[in-house]
Amino acid sequence: MLSPCGREILRRALSVLCSRTVQFPRRPPSVAAYISFFSSASEAAGDSSRPPIEVLIINSASRGVFASRRFVSGDLIYTAKPLVTHPSLALSDRVCYCCLRKLKSDALSSSLTIESSSIYCFCSEACRDVSKGCLNVESKADWSLYHDRCRIKSLKYPLMVKRFACMVISGAASANSLDILQPACLPPEAFSEMEEEFDLLKSTLLNSQLDEKRLALVHRCACTIRINAFRIELVAGLHEDLFVAAMASLANEDAVGNAVYMLPSFHNHDCDPNTHILWIDSAVARLKALRDIEEGEELRICYLDASMGRDARQNLLAQGFGFECRCLRCLSGD
């Protein structure tokens, strides 16, 4: 029997996902609730009848992603496109505004727009077209104070909140499109810091057409974006990589940007994970098996640098994600 909170999560999950879910497999009602996603892996395996993963509600407040078939180490389990992206500030003149692809040097001159001290670049006409509405809103405001605050405090998620707000104002995203994702359960200091950032966002967007109701929805999403944003480091790139890497390290910035996804956000953390997400040349996320995985196993990823010691990991997870990690590695004291 689901608790009221579990039922609410399920109701919201189904209402958002029904429009995009490809199929719901038949399963006995003993499984409390589940949602299946279509993915490239089922196609690749030639088994289009059954999605390779399921999102299950594991208790009244939490969901996880589970394998619905066996995988071997190295398998690509699925790919996922981002819902919201933002390039790292230090690389915004070298990374696509939309897909975070690194730009070829000859693309720069044709795609560069500079307004209000912000830089907007695109890798292709397709990325420029899809971003048109959002860019139109974003490029009208002066983001210098907001960006300065992000740089000084080394914050990435306010950039994603900014981008999401611009998408909502432009009509490119609905204000409740991230409601299905889990919001952060953070310490009070983190909330007051987020309030300050949101006030700055509001004042920067003062002249935009964001009504109070939608503003409140975007405000609520700040918490969700904060814990669900992925830092994107590409594993492949162009020959300019060395130059970009040098610039990035000077700016203490290895990531090309950050992104929020739907399905990848349902993965729980483990300090000794069985899967990982990687990015080849753009913000398209690829979930790969790190070892052989049996049908029914939960697919967990590691939210942080797994080489850190136990105490450091526990602290980061408590402060940044609001939970105490009780994975086997942590319980063993490693």
Ligand SMILES: C[S@@+](CC[C@H](N)C(=O)[O-])C[C@H]1O[C@@H](n2cnc3c(N)ncnc32)[C@H](O)[C@@H]1O
């Ligand atoms: C990105 S979400 C993961 C999916 C989430 N369980 C859901 O229902 O949407 C991150 C949140 O999941 C929970 N979580 C993830 N891994 C966990 C773990 N190993 N132990 C306890 N809670 C965890 C925490 O509440 C965390 O803030």
